[in-house]
Amino acid sequence: MRRTAACLAVLLPCLHVAPAAAGVRVLLADTIHTGDPQQPTANALAWDTDDGRLLAVGERQAVLQRYPQAPRVDAGKATVVPGLIDAHAHLVGLGNTLAQADLSGARSRAEVVERLQAFEKTLAPGEWLLGAGWDQNRWDDTAFPTAADLDAAFPERPVYLERIDGHAGWANGAALRIAEKKAGRSLSGDWQPEGGRILRDAAGKPAGVLVDAASALVSAHIPAPDAAVREKRLQAALQLAVSNGLTGVHDMGVSRGDLAVMKRLADQGRLPLRIDAYADGNNAALDDLCANGLYTHPGGRLQMHGVKLFMDGALGSRGAALLADYSDDPHNRGLLMTSPEEFEVAVRRADGCKVQVATHAIGDRGNRIVLDTYEKVLGAHKDNDHRWRVEHAQVVALEDIPRFARLGVIASMQPTHATSDMGWAEQRVGPERIKGAYAWQRYLHSGARLALGSDFPVEQVDPRLGLYAAVTRQDRDGRPPGGWQPEQRLSPAEALRGFTSDAAYAGHDEARVGRLRAGLHADFVVLDRDPLDAAAGRLDGLQVLSTWVDGEAVYTAAPPASEG
Numbered sequence: 001m002r003r004t005a006a007c008l009a010v011l012l013p014c015l016h017v018a019p020a021a022a023g024v025r026v027l028l029a030d031t032i033h034t035g036d037p038q039q040p041t042a043n044a045l046a047w048d049t050d051d052g053r054l055l056a057v058g059e060r061q062a063v064l065q066r067y068p069q070a071p072r073v074d075a076g077k078a079t080v081v082p083g084l085i086d087a088h089a090h091l092v093g094l095g096n097t098l099a100q101a102d103l104s105g106a107r108s109r110a111e112v113v114e115r116l117q118a119f120e121k122t123l124a125p126g127e128w129l130l131g132a133g134w135d136q137n138r139w140d141d142t143a144f145p146t147a148a149d150l151d152a153a154f155p156e157r158p159v160y161l162e163r164i165d166g167h168a169g170w171a172n173g174a175a176l177r178i179a180e181k182k183a184g185r186s187l188s189g190d191w192q193p194e195g196g197r198i199l200r201d202a203a204g205k206p207a208g209v210l211v212d213a214a215s216a217l218v219s220a221h222i223p224a225p226d227a228a229v230r231e232k233r234l235q236a237a238l239q240l241a242v243s244n245g246l247t248g249v250h251d252m253g254v255s256r257g258d259l260a261v262m263k264r265l266a267d268q269g270r271l272p273l274r275i276d277a278y279a280d281g282n283n284a285a286l287d288d289l290c291a292n293g294l295y296t297h298p299g300g301r302l303q304m305h306g307v308k309l310f311m312d313g314a315l316g317s318r319g320a321a322l323l324a325d326y327s328d329d330p331h332n333r334g335l336l337m338t339s340p341e342e343f344e345v346a347v348r349r350a351d352g353c354k355v356q357v358a359t360h361a362i363g364d365r366g367n368r369i370v371l372d373t374y375e376k377v378l379g380a381h382k383d384n385d386h387r388w389r390v391e392h393a394q395v396v397a398l399e400d401i402p403r404f405a406r407l408g409v410i411a412s413m414q415p416t417h418a419t420s421d422m423g424w425a426e427q428r429v430g431p432e433r434i435k436g437a438y439a440w441q442r443y444l445h446s447g448a449r450l451a452l453g454s455d456f457p458v459e460q461v462d463p464r465l466g467l468y469a470a471v472t473r474q475d476r477d478g479r480p481p482g483g484w485q486p487e488q489r490l491s492p493a494e495a496l497r498g499f500t501s502d503a504a505y506a507g508h509d510e511a512r513v514g515r516l517r518a519g520l521h522a523d524f525v526v527l528d529r530d531p532l533d534a535a536a537g538r539l540d541g542l543q544v545l546s547t548w549v550d551g552e553a554v555y556t557a558a559p560p561a562s563e564g
Helices: 004-013 060-066 091-098 108-119 173-183 213-219 227-244 256-267 282-291 340-352 364-381 397-405 416-422 426-437 440-446 463-472 493-496 500-508
Strands: 024-033 040-049 054-058 073-074 079-082 084-088 129-132 159-163 168-171 196-200 206-212 246-254 274-280 302-310 357-360 387-394 409-411 451-452 524-527 545-547 553-556
Touching: 004 227, 040 060, 040 227, 084 340, 084 451, 084 500, 084 553, 091 129, 091 227, 091 246, 108 129, 108 159, 129 206, 129 213, 129 451, 159 173, 159 213, 168 173, 168 213, 168 409, 173 206, 173 213, 196 282, 206 213, 213 364, 213 387, 227 246, 227 282, 227 545, 246 302, 246 500, 246 545, 256 493, 274 282, 282 302, 282 340, 282 357, 302 440, 357 364, 357 524, 364 387, 364 397, 364 451, 397 426, 397 440, 451 493, 463 493, 493 500
Parallel strands: 024 073, 024 079, 084 246, 129 159, 246 274, 274 302, 302 357, 357 387, 387 409, 409 451
Antiparallel strands: 024 040, 040 054, 079 524, 159 168, 168 206, 196 206, 524 545, 545 553
């Protein structure tokens, strides 16, 4: 839907908009960072209002002379940057999380229970109590919680809580009993599901935490929301994303059903940003890609050209697959969620269907298996423009890091993971292996490409936090002084590139978005300050004034309250 100048005047209370004219619109700003090495800065943009593509990027006088009758959006002293792209996130997961109890940041089991008791008041009798975001590493007692921690407050209502990394679930006794009844099998004993682990007490009974694939033993029995609820949740996630300056998201692990919801919104012109959807493993969505070819919606804001596979678990729950034992858990080397043989089958299938491969790998063993398999499958055509990806690439053996560049593999990494994990990561892997963890500069120096994201809802849906973490390697209180492993910090320009042009490149989208250059789409963000100016203040404090996709304002901040 194209907006009139009158509508824009309402949407953009902090910007001056000139009278309307058909065909072309111009934006003026003190500073425009284009991301284009041929013309790094400008102070005027012009775009075609029919197709949303940029017509001119340059100096104010030259652009205004070329389009003297075009309506103008005057951003004043604001700074404009290319639209921010989250190269690894989960929109459907975010929508679901927004409808659950928020447990992120809770400092104890007791605080988790308090939050759950408050949230329970919104539920109908018998409805499952769901939550997400707990992290035992934040508690004084860092041992995994148990069902008993929940049972006193919730003896009958089933409770299931997803860990912050999405790789473990915490269930109460009622939820465990439902799982056993539905499956017709006891969760007690010494057996373990493939790719997962049931934590048990000394008597062999399930303790309440299920890691990786084991979590499905409970979560599979949670009633699924209907189509209307799924659509409503997705819309909430989309609006939160654009309000934080995102114009694009690489959505990792999208099912056939979830893609159908996205298609409906796209058909109705209700997608406010671009979604690069990656199919959820070797399942129905990949079947469709292999049968019908890569999917691109005619509206230009939705596509599925890739598949997201899984190799191992997460570091926080000790499920990441390591080459040697965990330093803080002898005899444990983590979990493979997919066997190397099954993984190779899936990669070969995707390769045969011309589908881009992206694989979750966190531990050094998991990453090595992925790189070995990529190299084996790509074979003689490894130099083709495949742009296969490793998602997270979190702990990698130092000798394996140069393989990314040699194989043309993109390291898709999330800066806030480093600052969330820095308090305990070295305990997991020790002082030597940590040198290959969250090692952004090592990748850049080796010639590899970095695509940056957040992994929301594991982390917050705010790329400004990612920019801040990438540049400082500190928490928001400025700890530790100088940053954790400061030699791996990114410059502000490198960080911004990771969330713009390099993220676009990772999705084969550089001919459409990622920079502000004539011929590309007018996707940009208006910020109150310059993110590349170190004197401008902290990156996490930047204000998003407006977010634009195809030259349309899809989000505008409310004007500041007047004093009186």
